Amino acid sequence: MNGIRLLLADDEPHIIQFLELGLLNEGFDIRTAQDGAAALQLAKEFQPHVLILDVMMPEMNGYEVCQAVKDTGANVAVIMLTAKDEIEDRVKGLSLGADDYVVKPFSFEELFARIKARLRNQFPSLLGEASYGPFRINDLKKELIYQEQTLELSPTEYALLKYIVLNNGIVLSKAQILDSVWGYRFGGEENIVEVYIRSLRDKLGDKEHRLIRTLRGVGYRMDLP
Known part of the structure; x- marks a missing residue:
């Protein structure tokens, strides 16, 4: 504050x-x-x-x-x-x-x-900063803090992680993620979502996918502790 x-x-x-x-x-x-x-x-x-x-x-x-x-x-x-x-x-x-x-x-x-x-x-x-479990999002600075550590994120990684955190507990399909993060006019492959999710998991230390879960054939879901 x-x-x-x-x-x-x-x-x-x-x-x-x-x-x-x-x-x-x-x-x-x-x-x-x-x-x-x-x-x-x-x-x-x-x-x-x-x-x-x-x-x-x-x-x-x-x-x-x-x-x-x-x-x-x-x-x-x-x-x-x-x-x-x-x-x-x-x-x-x-x-x-x-x-x-x-x-x-x-x-x-x-x-x-x-x-x-x-x-x-x-x-x-x-109110540029809001807390969600172990995350703090400062939208004014475009910063995401996880367990008191500021993550080094690209603009797209920031937008993607923010979108997933704000939708904690909700299953998000690749199509939903593409529309919300990349925009509905995005003409690339859906696999780009997997690439960015993998990068986020690495930066979060989420090797066992307990934070960002994959629901095969459905999408992804953030499970905040």
Whole structure:
């Protein structure tokens, strides 16, 4: 999550400490505020991608901060924290421009999942890297990392391995692979798929074909551990 700015505003120090530690470990650039006025000022200066905003705060409440931030036209994902599980409170926050809400008490995993969902929706270019089992795909850098080692891949090998990883557990025929990786106008032989699969297996150390399996007469299937 490097390069993603997150502003955390809550008047309860233990919540600030708990969330700040977890979000720092995920690589976010964090700023914190314990009242609404400070949150609004920091939002203007820091220009966060994500604003985690408690509803009940001194100086200005979360609703007022949310409305003020959204009125500036800033592209920021606002997630409200509320101790109230009332429909009216949720509707009020969303009507003022909030993008999501989390009801206290909540788990860090729930909040983190909602942060990632908002980033995928509003800032997809920031999420260049995604994890799939032992693989990490960084589409911005066109890098594929396997077991913490960056693989040396040609552009076609990168496209092929990415396609197989993203379709983990699904049997892919040679025709499907050719259409998706080489393009439907490819006029060569289907055997080129076998050549590239063999090369990928070598680079992955998959000598026993446990990672990329061959289903004879059908195609290939990635089986992630």
